[in-house]
Structures are given as C-alpha cells and as structure tokens.
C-alpha cells in the first residue's frame with residue numbers, strides 16, 4: 607500500500623517551485639527536469655560512457671560520501687585489499703571530472719533504480735530514488751535491503767537547440783550506504799536475534815518496523 611502511494615505520487619510529483627521568469631530564457635521546465643532526472647537514472651541503471659558524455663559537462667564534480675563508503679568498503683584510511691579503486695577520503699570529491707566519473711562508474715554493475723520524486727527550479731533538479739535490489743549479484747543476501755537516496759543535480763544550460771539543453775555539472779548524492787554494504791555482504795550485522803526483533807517490534811509501529819522485522823528475519 608505504502609509503495610503504491612509512493613509510486614502514484616511519483617508520477618504526479620514533478621512540480622516547478624520557481625516562478626516563471628520571462629526574462630530568463632534558460633529556465634528549465636518540467637520536461638527538461640524530467641530528462642535530467644532520467645539521465646541520472648540511466649547513469650546508474652544503464653551506464654555507458656556515451657550516456658555520460660552526452661548528459662554531463664566535462665568538468666562535472668560528484669560529491670557523495672555514500673559512494674565513497676561503498677568504494678572504500680567502509681574502510682576508514684585505506685582501500686580494502688584487492689580493490690580496483692583508489693582510496694577516497696570522506697568529504698572530498700568522489701569524482702572531480704567526467705573522465706574520473708567514467709573510470710569509476712563505468713566499472714560498476716547496473717542496478718535497479720526507481721525514480722520516486724523530481725523537483726526543480728531554473729537550473730537545479732532534486733530527486734528521490736529507490737533500489738529494491740542494489741546488488742545484482744551473483745553474491746548477495748537472499749533478501750536484500752532496499753536503498754533509498756536523494757540527489758541534487760546542478761545543471762549548465764547548453765542551448766535550447768541541443769539534444770540535452772541542461773547538462774549535469776555537479777552532483778550531490780547521498781543514500782543509505784549501510785543497507786547497500788549489507789547487500790554487498792561487506793557489513794554483516796551481528797546480534798540480529800529474536801530478542802532484538804522483539805525490541806524493534808515493541809519500540810516502533812508501522813511499515814518501517816515491519817520491514818525491519820522481515821529483513822532481520824532473513825539474516826542468519
């Protein structure tokens with residue numbers, strides 16, 4: 607029920623909060639904001655360098671401590687043994703150019719990605735997303751924890767005649783990397799016991815607590 611409501615809302619959710627600005631030709635409308643959001647979706651769910659080249663500026667900068675935690679497998683000071691990716695410190699740019707993004711993201715598997723909401727003003731798109739199975743496998747827990755995230759995309763106007771009038775120029779992206787690291791079996795929570803489940807049940811009500819019980823039950 608809850609997810610049906612979210613899906614229904616997401617279909618209707620694109621709204622322009624900015625007032626029309628008649629003197630600003632470069633103010634994006636709902637259609638361009640949706641395109642920018644779908645472009646971001648494609649970078650996560652159907653990645654190709656061609657898409658990256660088409661939808662982002664060459665000087666794009668991506669900030670995401672959540673991505674850094676995934677890249678570093680939550681290791682605090684050095685990349686995990688065998689990691690193909692260099693260690694990146696929290697708080698620094700995750701990728702500081704399009705080619706850097708391509709080298710990092712291009713090696714990642716595509717994941718399921720559901721757009722939940724899109725908002726925009728003249729040059730910035732904000733979106734919510736959810737992935738029900740962020741680890742496409744083969745190694746993944748039998749029951750994956752969903753991951754939800756919020757992204758703010760600042761864009762650069764690229765001309766109305768362009769196939770992409772608004773290019774992504776900066777990315778501020780955070781999501782539930784704890785759940786994702788569980789799905790990747792990097793973080794293995796201990797003490798997901800019957801006692802802990804009862805505590806969860808008595809201290810919460812509603813769908814979040816129910817979901818917590820279901821996924822806790824799927825752990826060993």
Ligand SMILES: *[C@@H]1O[C@H](CO)[C@@H](O)[C@H](O)[C@H]1NC(C)=O
Pocket residue numbers: 651652653654713714715716
């Ligand atoms: C991701 O999806 C794109 C588009 O379908 C495909 O070309 C690419 O090979 C996929 N990447 C991986 C790692 O499977």
Ligand SMILES: *[C@@H]1O[C@H](CO)[C@@H](O)[C@H](O)[C@H]1NC(C)=O
Pocket residue numbers: 655705706708709712
């Ligand atoms: C995508 O671009 C990156 C960065 O330029 C490069 O390292 C990588 O080899 C490219 N991948 C493909 C499949 O061309």
Ligand SMILES: *[C@@H]1O[C@H](CO)[C@@H](O)[C@H](O)[C@H]1NC(C)=O
Pocket residue numbers: 796797
């Ligand atoms: C797990 O539970 C035991 C016994 O209550 C406790 O001593 C331990 O600190 C707990 N471990 C974690 C990671 O919470």
